[in-house]
Each structure stands twice: as structure tokens, then as C-alpha cells.
Amino acid sequence: MAVNWGVIGAGGIANGRMIPEAFLPEENVNLLGVADVNQKAADETAERWDVKSYDNVEALLSDPDIEAVYIPVPPFARAEVTMMAARFGKHVLAEKPLAMTGAECEQMIKVCRENNVQLGTGFMMRHHSIHMKMKELIDAGAIGKPAGLHARYCLWVAEGKGKSWNLDPEIVGGGPLQNQGSHAIDICNMMLGNIRDVNAFSDNVTHNYGVPDMETLLVRFENGAHGNLDIWYGVPNWYGRRLLEVFGSEGILRAEETLGQLPGGTLYYQKAVDGGQTESVPEEIPVTPQNTYRAQVREFSKAIESGEQYSVSGEQGLHVQRVIDAATQSSAQGRTIPVDIAEV
Ligand SMILES: NC(=O)c1ccc[n+]([C@@H]2O[C@H](COP(=O)([O-])OP(=O)(O)OC[C@H]3O[C@@H](n4cnc5c(N)ncnc54)[C@H](O)[C@@H]3O)[C@@H](O)[C@H]2O)c1
Structure with a gap:
């Protein structure tokens, strides 16, 4: 069984590493589509990798086929987008730094827990x-x-x-x-x-x-x-x-x-x-x-399938932010x- 993903934030790291090196080659993963506040970025990314471009972030999150989202937006937007995704019931792999402050990270962890979704931090160097x-x-x-x-x-x-x-x-x-x-x-x-x-x-x-x-x-x-x-x-x-x-x-x-x-x-x-x-x-x-990017997507997808917490958790992102x-x-x-x- 493959896990269906969406990407929110169609910028450098999504196009440079995560889509070509992780989402596309990994076997137990399907990348369904991308969304971005910059519609041109979403459309170009979708065309480049032959996936769907959503009209906005809510449209991607409303797609019932998407189980998990990868969120490589700039840090100031991470908490808001992560909590929105959690409220739509999507598991979240959030890029690093997890947010702007420890207080924001705490909020993200709470909202993910309340909505029963996993939160992982994009510290791919652990892999x-x-x-x-x-x-x-x-x-x-x-x-x-x-x-x-x-x-x-x-x-x-x-x-x-x-x-x-x-x-x-x-x-x-x-x-x-x-x-x-x-x-x-x-x-x-x-x-x-x-x-x-x-x-x-x-x-x-x-x-x-x-x-x-x-x-x-x-x-x-x-x-x-x-x-x-x-x-x-x-x-x-x-x-x-x-x-x-x-x-x-x-x-x-x-x-x-x-x-x-x-x-x-x-x-x-x-x-x-x-x-x-x-x-x-x-x-x-x-x-x-x-x-390392491919390993993090593979391990996060496995965690979703097994129900076990992904090894690089939101709590680890929080601890780093507190440091x-x-x-x-x-x-x-x-x-x-x-x-x-x-x-x-
Ligand atoms: N793990 C790594 O190796 C690695 C490498 C590079 C970047 N990053 C991290 O990834 C994140 C993104 O970096 P990047 O270089 O791809 O940035 P980028 O500026 O190239 O791309 C960010 C994209 O997010 C979009 N965006 C901004 N606010 C948004 C919102 N509210 N909703 C939806 N889309 C929004 C922007 O329009 C842009 O297309 C940063 O936190 C950065 O630290 C991690």
C-alpha cells in the first residue's frame, strides 16, 4: 500500500531535492499534487513533475485522497500551514526549523495531537x-x-x-x-x-x-x-x-x-x-x-502505515527550537x- 502525499510550498527544496529525489523515486509513495500561495509556482512545479496543481492550499487539504503533506514554506508560515493541515486530518512532515519559536512549535504539536495526525520535523540528516x-x-x-x-x-x-x-x-x-x-x-x-x-x-x-x-x-x-x-x-x-x-x-x-x-x-x-x-x-x-531526503519520506510513510511515531518527531523539532x-x-x-x- 502506498501513502498519498501533497506538497505545500513549491519552491527551492521541493523542486531541487524532495520531489525528484524522494517523492518520485520512492516506491511506497504517491505524490498527488502541489499547492502554493504563488499559483504560478504551483502550476510550474505540477507541470514539471507531472502531478496536479491545486487552486489553493485549502483545495489540496480538502482532497480526501491525500493522507500526508510535506510543508516547505518559509519558517514564518510553517505553524499556520501545519495547524491548518492537521485540522484537515493530514499527517505533516514540516521542514526545518520547525517554526519561529518554541511557543509556536508547542502549538503545532498540540493541534496535531488533537487531530490525531503525526508531526515530523524535516531533519533529514538523521538519516x-x-x-x-x-x-x-x-x-x-x-x-x-x-x-x-x-x-x-x-x-x-x-x-x-x-x-x-x-x-x-x-x-x-x-x-x-x-x-x-x-x-x-x-x-x-x-x-x-x-x-x-x-x-x-x-x-x-x-x-x-x-x-x-x-x-x-x-x-x-x-x-x-x-x-x-x-x-x-x-x-x-x-x-x-x-x-x-x-x-x-x-x-x-x-x-x-x-x-x-x-x-x-x-x-x-x-x-x-x-x-x-x-x-x-x-x-x-x-x-x-x-x-537522506528519500529515507525521510520512506520512514515517515512507513510510520503512517504502521501507526508508530515517525522517528524524527515534532518534539525533536521543538527541543531544537528551545535550544x-x-x-x-x-x-x-x-x-x-x-x-x-x-x-x-
Ligand atoms: N532540509 C533541507 O535540506 C532544506 C534545504 C533548503 C530549505 N529548507 C527549508 O525549507 C523551507 C523552504 O525553503 P525553500 O528554499 O524551498 O524556500 P522557497 O522560498 O524557495 O520556497 C518556499 C515556497 O513557499 C511558498 N509559500 C510561502 N508562504 C506560503 C503559504 N502560507 N502557503 C503556501 N505556500 C507558501 C512560497 O511562495 C514559495 O514558493 C525553509 O524552511 C528552509 O529552511 C530545508
């Missing part, structure tokens, strides 16, 4: 084969007791480059941390359990636009491990921009070029020899790559902020 392998190795004790982590997810973003709304806080809710950084926070949570305390610097160092260009976090996880995250728009693209290192009492895992849209990258494992007294050689761990909210507060107040962990 990256290397991240999955790292998690498996950590859980199997390969690095001993996890002690610390370092994540870098950086790119050069100058004014006038790329999507202008990425630099508009009214549309995105924040800067690099809200945008790219939400993925990085989620992968850190995946590795070591959720972040509990946050210290942040959030500044304009290189560029002078409406959001910060440099956001740096010092965090403590619920298991006591420490971490730091560099989420920067102000450094050249070629300078080691995607890195994830997890340090433990008995070894280190290091992933290069895995934070991003592509399934590749390299994973190294370095075991501590003689309690770390003797230097060991990093070993490359071979991993078979998979398309971002805490970082904003920390940067403004110059102190450590505990992350809100109240249940919704």
Missing part, C-alpha cells in the same frame, strides 16, 4: 548513513563514556547571495543558528542525548545584515557531556566547514562533510590505545550512503540559560 553509524558505534561503547563533541556547520553567506529571505528575521526567525544550525543542533542531540544548558555568542563579525553572521554555542548535554558548535556565515566556504567530532574516554569519531544535503562524507574512528598514552591511527569506517531560543536569550543576557524541557 545520513554516517550519522546513523556514529550513533550505533557510540551506543555500542566504541568511544567509551561520551565526554564531548564539536560541530561545525559553516558557509559563506554575503548579502545578495542566495535567498534574500534567509537574512530576514521576520521570515526565518533568526540567523545561521535558526537556519543551518537547527540541523547541527539536532545531530548533536542525536549523538549524545538532548542539550540541557546553553551559552551563546551571536554577533555580526564579518557581514552587516539583519541577522547575526557568527553564532557560537557552548553547551552541556543531559548526560553531562560538553559540546561546542560553530555556526558561521562569515568564513570562506573552503575552510573546513562541515565537521562533527565526538570524543569519549576510549576513542574519537570524526565525520567530515556529512552535515549538509549530500549523502557522502567520511567517517574516521580512532581508538584510545593504552588509555590514550600511545597515539593510534584513525581508521576510516566504510559506510554505504543513502539519499535556539535559549541561545538567543544567552547571547542577549551574557549567561548560561537552561533549555526548557517541559512536556507539551
